[in-house]
Structures are given as C-alpha cells and as structure tokens.
Amino acid sequence: xxxxxxxxxxxxxxxxxxxxxxxxxxxxxxxxxxxxxxxxxxxxxxxxxxxxxxxxxxxxxxxxxxxxxxxxxxxxxxxxxxxxxxxxxxxxxxxxxxxxxxxxxxxxxxxxxxxxxxxxxxxxxxxxxxxxxxxxxxxxxxxxxxxxxxxxxxxxxxxxxxxxxxxxxxxxxxxxxxxxxxxxxxxxxxxxxxxxxxxxxxxxxxxxxxxxxxxxxxxxxxxxxxxxxxxxxxxxxxxxxxxxxxxxxxxxxxxxxxxxxxxxxxxxxxxxxxxxxxxxxxxxxxxxxxxxxxxxxxxxxxxxxxxxxxxxxxxxxxxxxxxxxxxxxxxxxxxxxxxxxxxxxxxxxxxxxxxxxxxxxxxxxxxxxxxxxxxxxxxxxxxxxxxxxxxxxxxxxxxxxxxxxxxxxxxxxxxxxxxxxxxxxxxxxxxxxxxxxxxxxxxxxxxxxxxxxxxxxxxxxxxxxxxxxxxxxxxxxxxxxxxxxxxxxxxxxxxxxxxxx
Numbered sequence: 001x002x003x004x005x006x007x008x009x010x011x012x013x014x015x016x017x018x019x020x021x022x023x024x025x026x027x028x029x030x031x032x033x034x035x036x037x038x039x040x041x042x043x044x045x046x047x048x049x050x051x052x053x054x055x056x057x058x059x060x061x062x063x064x065x066x067x068x069x070x071x072x073x074x075x076x077x078x079x080x081x082x083x084x085x086x087x088x089x090x091x092x093x094x095x096x097x098x099x100x101x102x103x104x105x106x107x108x109x110x111x112x113x114x115x116x117x118x119x120x121x122x123x124x125x126x127x128x129x130x131x132x133x134x135x136x137x138x139x140x141x142x143x144x145x146x147x148x149x150x151x152x153x154x155x156x157x158x159x160x161x162x163x164x165x166x167x168x169x170x171x172x173x174x175x176x177x178x179x180x181x182x183x184x185x186x187x188x189x190x191x192x193x194x195x196x197x198x199x200x201x202x203x204x205x206x207x208x209x210x211x212x213x214x215x216x217x218x219x220x221x222x223x224x225x226x227x228x229x230x231x232x233x234x235x236x237x238x239x240x241x242x243x244x245x246x247x248x249x250x251x252x253x254x255x256x257x258x259x260x261x262x263x264x265x266x267x268x269x270x271x272x273x274x275x276x277x278x279x280x281x282x283x284x285x286x287x288x289x290x291x292x293x294x295x296x297x298x299x300x301x302x303x304x305x306x307x308x309x310x311x312x313x314x315x316x317x318x319x320x321x322x323x324x325x326x327x328x329x330x331x332x333x334x335x336x337x338x339x340x341x342x343x344x345x346x347x348x349x350x351x352x353x354x355x356x357x358x359x360x361x362x363x364x365x366x367x368x369x370x371x372x373x374x375x376x377x378x379x380x381x382x383x384x385x386x387x388x389x390x391x392x393x394x395x396x397x398x399x400x401x402x403x404x405x406x407x408x409x410x411x412x413x414x415x416x417x418x419x420x421x422x423x424x425x426x427x428x429x430x431x432x433x434x435x436x437x438x439x440x441x442x443x444x445x446x447x448x449x450x451x452x453x454x455x456x457x458x459x460x461x462x463x464x465x466x467x468x469x470x471x472x473x474x475x476x477x478x479x480x481x482x483x484x485x486x487x488x489x490x491x492x493x494x495x496x497x498x499x500x501x
Contacts, residue, residue: 037083040090043401046390047096047116048086048103054386054496055114056408057105058309063089064103096403104407113385113408113488120389120404126485127283127387129225129250132195134218135161136168137278137480140187141435141473143209148183150476151175151202151209152191153435155278156247158225166216168199171438175209176200184476192482195220204436227253227279230442231260233267236456242269242341243449245441246290249282249357251492254289254333261293261339269341273452275349275441277375277433280480280487281356284384284412287489288327289338291364297331297340302415304364306384312409316496347452348373350427353480355379356489362425363414373427374451380424383411384489386496410491429455435473 040048049071051064058064068085072078093099100116101107117123125131135158143149154172157163175182177190177197191197196219202209227248234241242264246257264272272294284304291303304327308316316324331338348354348362350373359378365371386409390398413419431451439446444453480486 037087038091040087041096042390042398043096043403044090044093044099046388046398046401046403047100047405048090050388050405051100051103051407053311054309054388054407054409055103055105056309056383056410057111058311060105061103096401100405111408113381113383114406115485116403116405119402120387121402123387123404123406123485127250127490128252129227129248130222131225132220132222133158133161133225134163134220135223136163137478138174139435139478140182140476142184142476143473145474148185149175150182150184150187151473152182152199153438155438156229156245156441158223161223162218162221163216166218167214168216168218170440172214173202173204173209174199175202175211187476224252225250226256227282228256228260230275231263232442233264233269234444234453236271236453239271239456240267240269241453241456242267242272243275243442244273245275247278248280249284249286249290249489251283251286254286255336257286257290258293258333258336258339261341265339265341270343271345271347271456272341272343273347273349273449275449276354276358276361277349277351277448278353278480279355279358280353280379281358281360281381281489283492284327284357284360284489285492287357287361287364288330289333291361292329292331292338293340294343294346295340295365295368296329296342297338299328299331301329301368303327303329304360304412304414306410306412308410312496343369345370346372347455348375349448349452350375350378350425351433352376352379352424353478353487355487356381356384359421359425360412360489363412363418363421366418367415372429372452372455373425374429374431374448374455375427376430376432377426378424379487380422381487381489382413382419382421383408384491385409386491387493406485406488406490409496 052058055061055064063069068082069089070082071086072082090099097116104111104114137155138152139155140150140152143151152174154168154170156170157168177199179200180186180190182191198215198217200211201214201216202211225248227246227250229247230245232243234243244260288303306325306327346365346369348371355378359381362371362373385406388405388407390401390403392398411419429451431448434447437447442449444450
C-alpha cells in the first residue's frame with residue numbers, strides 16, 4: 001500500500017511537470033503593395049522609339065529588339081507588362097545621350113557617325129552650313145617625327161571672313177597661337193576652343209621652319225559657308241574643261257550650283273574636273289541634283305538605290321511604294337530646270353576627307369561615265385542619317401526638351417549594286433597634296449589640278465614640282481575632323497514623315 005502511494009505521487013508529479021503544446025496563431029498573409037513603374041521621361045521615350053523605328057542596325061541591338069520592350073496596343077493582353085518593362089529600362093537613364101549611345105551598334109567601331117544633340121538648332125545650322133568660325137580651313141601636322149610641336153597649314157579661306165580680312169591665305173603656315181608654340185597637348189585649348197586669338201606665321205627655308213614676322217588677329221563670327229568655292233573654265237588643247245571646287249553638299253546652295261553649271265554649259269565645257277578633296281558630304285538630294293547636272297536629266301535612269309531596316313521597309317513600301325528606294329536622275333530643283341552638261345568624261349580630285357555624299361556621287365556616276373580620280377583613298381562611308389525631332393500626336397514639335405538625333409538610317413548602292421566600300425574608293429592616280437608647296441586652288445600648276453589636266457592632255461608622266469621638305473610630314477588632325485558632322489550624309493527629312501505608332 002505504501003509502495004502504491006509512492007507510485008501515485010510520482011505519477012502525479014510527472015503530470016504536473018509535463019509541457020503542454022503552445023497554441024499556434026493563425027497565419028495572416030502580408031499586405032503586398034503593387035509596384036508602380038513611373039512613365040519614362042518624354043525625351044527618353046523619344047530616343048528609344050526613334051532608334052527602334054528608324055535605326056539601320058536596329059535588329060543588331062538587343063535593347064531595341066527585346067520583345068518585352070515593344071509597345072503594344074492598349075487592348076493587348078500584355079500591354080501593361082510591356083509598357084512597364086520598357087519604362088523600367090528607360091528610367092535607368094538620367095542622361096538621354098548615354099541612352100542613345102548605348103543603343104548604337106558597335107559604337108565607334110561600326111557606327112562611327114550617329115549622334116544626338118541637346119538643342120536641335122545645332123543640327124539645323126549644320127545642315128544650312130552655318131557655324132561660328134573665323135572662316136579658314138586648316139590641317140595640323142607634327143613638325144618632325146620626334147617632336148610634340150605641331151604646325152598648322154591653311155587649306156582655304158572663305159571670302160569676306162575674319163581670316164580673309166586678316167590676310168590669311170591658302171598655304172600659310174602657322175606655328176603659334178597668342179605667342180605660344182602649338183603642341184599636341186595644347187592645340188585644343190589654345191586653337192580649337194578659343195573664339196579670338198592671334199596666329200604667328202612661318203615659312204620653310206632649306207627645310208627649316210623660319211618665322212616670317214606675319215601675324216593675324218581674328219575673332220570668330222557666325223557664317224554660312226558657300227560650298228561653291230570656285231568655278232572656272234580652262235582651255236586644254238582647244239577643249240573647254242570645267243573646274244569646280246565644291247566643299248559641301250549644302251541644299252541651301254543648290255540653285256547657285258545650278259547657276260555655275262549654266263555658265264559651264266554656255267562656255268561649251270566638254271570635260272569636267274570636280275574637286276572634292278575637302279568635301280565631307282551632306283544632302284543626298286543635292287548629290288542627285290549634281291549628278292544630273294553632270295550626266296543627264298533623264299528621269300527614267302537610276303542613279304542610286306537605298307536600303308532601310310526591317311521596320312521602315314514595309315512601312316515605306318506601303319506608304320510611298322517600292323519606287324521610293326530608287327533615286328533616279330532628275331530634271332528639276334523644285335520648279336527650276338537643271339542645267340546639264342551631258343558629259344561622258346569626269347575627273348574627281350579626292351582625299352581621305354572625301355566622304356559620304358561625295359562618295360555617293362562618284363559611285364553613282366561610275367556605271368555611266370568614264371570616271372577617273374586623282375588623290376588618295378576616299379573616306380569610306382556609304383550610309384546616311386536622318387534628323388529626328390520629337391513631335392506629339394498632332395505632329396507639333398514638343399516643348400519640354402530640344403533634343404534631336406541624327407542616327408544612321410539607310411545605306412546606298414549604285415545602279416550595279418556596288419556599296420559597302422568600307423576602305424573608301426581607290427583613286428586611279430595616287431597623289432598627295434604637298435603642304436609645303438600649296439598653290440592657290442584653281443592655279444593650273446597646283447599639284448592635284450595639274451595632274452588632272454596632264455591626264456586630259458594625254459601625258460603619261462606627271463610634270464610635278466619636287467616635293468617640299470614638308471611633303472612627308474605626319475598629319476595630326478584636320479579642322480573638319482573636329483566637327484561632329486563633317487563626314488555625314490543625310491536624307492531629306494521631308495522624304496520620310498513621322499511614323500504613327
């Protein structure tokens with residue numbers, strides 16, 4: 001009995017110390033606040049949409065082909081998903097220029113020409129040939145192979161410009177700016193970025209750069225450069241040879257160009273020399289006009305054909321017809337009849353700065369004419385850009401920003417399909433301009449013009465002057481290399497209306 005009491009007491013104690021289970025509270029699901037993706041800025045949306053629609057290489061840029069970024073109709077089941085995905089991507093960018101550059105195909109390798117500006121008037125002025133300038137073109141060269149000192153050589157001067165009024169001439173050599181010797185380390189700050197300075201000039205004496213005592217003080221002004229720099233008729237063995245120095249395909253001067261050809265036509269020109277050594281390009285339409293002035297106004301003859309991307313091509317075909325891609329020779333500039341010479345022979349003076357619309361002209365005439373070129377390899381650009389500004393649904397220019405883009409949108413081939421000349425067009429006669437012996441443009445003894453005239457005369461050996469000691473100087477940079485748009489070729493914006501999304 002006592003043992004039983006002990007056992008019962010022990011069991012009671014065990015029951016007393018047993019741990020009872022803790023009650024579990026019901027699980028309350030967390031409140032999830034939907035993530036709201038704000039709309040991208042108007043300018044970023046403009047940049048992406050413009051590049052998506054127009055860019056020649058849009059199919060090679062993942063962020064332009066990403067299906068999650070494609071804008072769908074508001075009735076599409078995944079409209080919200082795609083709109084949010086695109087906005088999320090665009091909102092990563094606070095700088096529209098960075099977004100633009102990230103959307104380029106192999107930037108500075110394949111696409112070296114597309115650009116964006118924060119103020120569209122910059123592009124408007126470039127297309128019109130307007131800039132703040134002292135009115136002279138130059139190239140910089142190293143003084144020798146071991147020195148960092150450089151010299152500048154004047155290549156041409158605009159009439160009536162500050163440089164012209166200061167007495168600067170083609171062939172002048174300058175060594176100092178505001179008394180400081182130019183070097184490869186200071187030329188940008190001392191020469192390029194200043195709007196007022198004094199140049200100090202020198203000459204070559206027995207291979208040595210010797211000061212002449214001549215200086216020129218200039219202040220930059222707003223100028224519109226006339227690309228029809230020089231036109232003249234030269235008598236060669238009884239034949240009339242037209243000579244034209246043409247420095248840019250600027251549409252504002254199309255009628256002036258046509259007037260020059262009227263003078264050539266009146267003079268009975270039978271052969272022609274077109275000097276494009278400093279011509280980096282410009283308007284495709286102006287190239288068509290110039291080709292027609294040289295060869296024919298037969299509007300049924302093909303001059304060039306264009307290729308656009310996979311989005312624009314069907315849109316263009318539906319909107320304008322398949323003929324849009326073919327640009328024929330033409331007989332009018334708006335309502336003005338084109339003065340054509342109907343020539344069979346043409347000579348081009350070219351250089352590494354002969355680019356885009358200049359190359360389009362040469363390449364387009366080759367299937368039809370006896371084309372000879374004198375100089376060095378051309379630049380190698382067969383693609384064209386288009387000015388894109390931001391317009392609203394009512395086709396009004398937006399006022400919240402002034403950004404504009406100039407992306408590459410098309411490539412061009414001649415009537416035989418020749419295109420993609422990435423290394424440029426090779427001249428028939430290879431010859432460099434002698435920077436130490438630069439006669440005035442139009443002088444019949446000027447190196448490259450004389451080579452063309454000698455060839456017209458049938459001379460197999462060129463009677464050229466002995467090259468100067470500067471002839472082999474190492475080039476640093478040309479003034480036009482410093483201009484963002486200097487080698488661009490552009491499609492007339494009126495040719496492509498804004499696509500309605």
